[in-house]
Amino acid sequence: MSSLALALADGAVVAKRNLIKIKRVPEVLIWTTMSPIMFVLLFSYVFGASIAVEGVNYREFLMAGIFAQTMIFGSTFTGAGLAEDMTKGIIDRFRSLPISKSAVLIGRTGSDIVYNLISVVVMSLTGLVVGWRIRTSIVDAIAGFLLLLLFSYAVSWIMAFVGLKVTSVEVVNNASFMFIMPLTFVSNAFVPSENLPGPLRTFAEWNPISSLALAVRELFGNTGGVPAADVWSLQNPLAYSLICIFGILAVFIPLAIRQYGKTAARG
Amino acid sequence: MLMSDMIRTSGLVKRYGPVTALNGLDLRVPQGKVLGLLGPNGAGKTTAVRILSTLLEPDEGEVMVAGLDVRANPQEVKKRIGLSGQSAAIDDQLTGFENLDMVGRMYHLGRKGSRARARRLLEEFSLTEAADRPSKTYSGGMRRRLDLAAALVAEPAVIFLDEPTTGLDPRSRSQMWETIQRLVSEGATVLLTTQYMEEADRLADEIVVIDKGEKIAQGTATELKYQIGGERIGVVLEDRDDLATAQTILMKFAVDDVQVDEQARQLTAGVAGGAEDLRQVLQLFSDSSIKLADVGLHRPTLDDVFLSLTGHSTEEEDEAASSGPKDGKKDGKQNKKEASR
Numbered sequence: 001m002s003s004l005a006l007a008l009a010d011g012a013v014v015a016k017r018n019l020i021k022i023k024r025v026p027e028v029l030i031w032t033t034m035s036p037i038m039f040v041l042l043f044s045y046v047f048g049a050s051i052a053v054e055g056v057n058y059r060e061f062l063m064a065g066i067f068a069q070t071m072i073f074g075s076t077f078t079g080a081g082l083a084e085d086m087t088k089g090i091i092d093r094f095r096s097l098p099i100s101k102s103a104v105l106i107g108r109t110g111s112d113i114v115y116n117l118i119s120v121v122v123m124s125l126t127g128l129v130v131g132w133r134i135r136t137s138i139v140d141a142i143a144g145f146l147l148l149l150l151f152s153y154a155v156s157w158i159m160a161f162v163g164l165k166v167t168s169v170e171v172v173n174n175a176s177f178m179f180i181m182p183l184t185f186v187s188n189a190f191v192p193s194e195n196l197p198g199p200l201r202t203f204a205e206w207n208p209i210s211s212l213a214l215a216v217r218e219l220f221g222n223t224g225g226v227p228a229a230d231v232w233s234l235q236n237p238l239a240y241s242l243i244c245i246f247g248i249l250a251v252f253i254p255l256a257i258r259q260y261g262k263t264a265a266r267g
Numbered sequence: 268m269l270m271s272d273m274i275r276t277s278g279l280v281k282r283y284g285p286v287t288a289l290n291g292l293d294l295r296v297p298q299g300k301v302l303g304l305l306g307p308n309g310a311g312k313t314t315a316v317r318i319l320s321t322l323l324e325p326d327e328g329e330v331m332v333a334g335l336d337v338r339a340n341p342q343e344v345k346k347r348i349g350l351s352g353q354s355a356a357i358d359d360q361l362t363g364f365e366n367l368d369m370v371g372r373m374y375h376l377g378r379k380g381s382r383a384r385a386r387r388l389l390e391e392f393s394l395t396e397a398a399d400r401p402s403k404t405y406s407g408g409m410r411r412r413l414d415l416a417a418a419l420v421a422e423p424a425v426i427f428l429d430e431p432t433t434g435l436d437p438r439s440r441s442q443m444w445e446t447i448q449r450l451v452s453e454g455a456t457v458l459l460t461t462q463y464m465e466e467a468d469r470l471a472d473e474i475v476v477i478d479k480g481e482k483i484a485q486g487t488a489t490e491l492k493y494q495i496g497g498e499r500i501g502v503v504l505e506d507r508d509d510l511a512t513a514q515t516i517l518m519k520f521a522v523d524d525v526q527v528d529e530q531a532r533q534l535t536a537g538v539a540g541g542a543e544d545l546r547q548v549l550q551l552f553s554d555s556s557i558k559l560a561d562v563g564l565h566r567p568t569l570d571d572v573f574l575s576l577t578g579h580s581t582e583e584e585d586e587a588a589s590s591g592p593k594d595g596k597k598d599g600k601q602n603k604k605e606a607s608r
């Protein structure tokens with residue numbers, strides 16, 4: 001077997017183990033899928049009453065933004081899970097076995113796709129209940145969901161790196177919250193970026209979360225025909241999102257794998 | 268390196284900042300033999316095991332396992348070794364079966380092969396009934412057994428066991444010993460660390476005593492016992508007034524000093540002649556009408572060897588280090604009790 005095939009096979013074994021753990025402690029999954037539900041309801045009924053987005057029902061506008069935010073929050077699970085693994089005895093077992101060096105990381109980021117898939121389904125159902133609809137073809141819809149999952153997969157590798165670096169579940173959770181909140185709020189996830197003041201607007205326009213939210217909005221047909229801002233990133237949101245995704249993967253996969261070696265050798 | 272040496276290190280050095288955990292350790296274990304690595308807390312036993320089992324990079328020195336250079340070829344070494352570390356390396360939320368099945372897959376035994384192997388090992392280690400329970404519900408002894416089972420999944424040629432019986436009750440301990448003996452009879456080479464002399468005495472073909480990262484003695488159990496002298500006569504007198512006379516008599520037989528404990532009215536002396544010396548001593552005591560409360564001929568145990576080799580250094584360390592050995596902790600408790608009285 002080639003080393004990539006071997007790494008994927010070993011990763012699948014680790015992923016299976018992670019999924020068994022989700023099954024054993026379903027509380028973790030339940031509580032983390034609750035938060036996007038809460039976001040949908042809060043924004044729809046609390047802010048939705050006073051935020052008006054020209055040309056489109058706010059709840060339809062909102063869903064892509066919450067999808068994007070949830071995908072990023074979901075990736076903190078990767079960091080926290082790895083940080084926990086590194087402090088438990090099982091990591092010594094993994095390290096004494098002839099598995100590929102990247103297996104633990106491939107397995108963790110892989111099992112988190114399943115986890116994110118579950119939260120996407122839960123959110124979509126909640127969205128449908130509050131009046132959100134997909135107004136395009138099934139192919140576009142699938143493309144939208146795939147883009148979300150691909151993005152969360154990329155961010156998982158950033159969080160994997162962070163989790164290995166700090167090796168504390170609490171720090172991973174708190175620190176990522178501090179970054180994710182401003183990152184998602186200074187974007188067009190919840191409000192159109194046109195209304196933001198100068199420098200914040202520029203940041204929002206080039207924030208990958210904006211392009212992701214917009215690309216998904218377009219794929220789901222939730223833009224209400226409103227034209228996007230006149231910057232390249234928002235004129236070509238799908239292309240820009242994909243560039244960001246593959247950029248993140250290209251940088252953070254090797255970084256995380258190297259960090260895994262370093263962290264593991266500390267023990 | 269001789270082909271028959273399955274484990275060999277030379278000049279092994281490992282430092283943690285200012286602490287030198289290993290300071291030039293040389294080890295050799297021929298194929299099919301058991302080496303017992305003996306030492307007090309903090310001696311460097313776990314550090315040595317972790318280096319040998321590819322978990323830790325040494326700062327200096329050469330490490331060969333199963334004929335392979337561990338530093339140059341860790342991945343190949345991993346295929347040939349089994350490790351049961353000081354704390355169990357199992358996943359609490361997975362069942363016993365799932366743990367072993369996962370390890371089998373990681374040794375690339377395939378789906379069917381891994382399952383079959385997991386079932387066999389669970390059976391062998393009397394864990395079949397608990398096989399489908401999360402391992403966090405296991406007792407300490409069951410966890411140990413599961414961890415050892417995980418180490419044996421790939422039928423490794425070299426097995427590392429870091430304090431395999433610490434925390435086990437006497438029955439589980441002797442079961443563990445039988446298991447290890449069986450593995451050796453099947454051709455495995457074993458390096459085990461322990462703080463129990465009885466364990467090293469029973470299992471190890473050769474014993475290496477280390478302290479502060481350095482080898483302080485080496486040999487078979489018998490050789491080590493011989494190193495601190497032969498048998499000792501111990502007597503406890505009825506009457507304190509006889510101490511001086513008794514001491515004079517014992518001095519005729521003693522190979523070195525006669526130790527006198529006035530408080531306990533006790534004398535001990537190392538002798539060369541064993542039982543015959545004891546008979547003559549008793550004869551002379553009776554001639555001098557010395558009454559005895561107790562008498563005995565003691566062969567040195569490995570505990571004596573261990574204490575005489577490491578005794579002082581461990582005591583010193585106790586005061587400096589926060590994590591003293593078990594005896595140290597006990598002392599600490601006693602002191603507290605006395606202080607509160």
Ligand SMILES: Nc1ncnc2c1ncn2[C@@H]1O[C@H](COP(=O)(O)OP(=O)(O)OP(=O)(O)O)[C@@H](O)[C@H]1O
Nearest residue numbers: 267283286288306307308309310311312313314315
């Ligand atoms: N990760 C680490 N960082 C710093 N010091 C360490 C580390 N691991 C071990 N040490 C130190 O190295 C020395 C040897 O430790 P080691 O765990 O090998 O001892 P040991 O013989 O296994 O002891 P025990 O019987 O308590 O298990 C000790 O002084 C210990 O404090």
Ligand SMILES: [Mg+2]
Nearest residue numbers: 312313314353
């Ligand atoms: Mg130890």
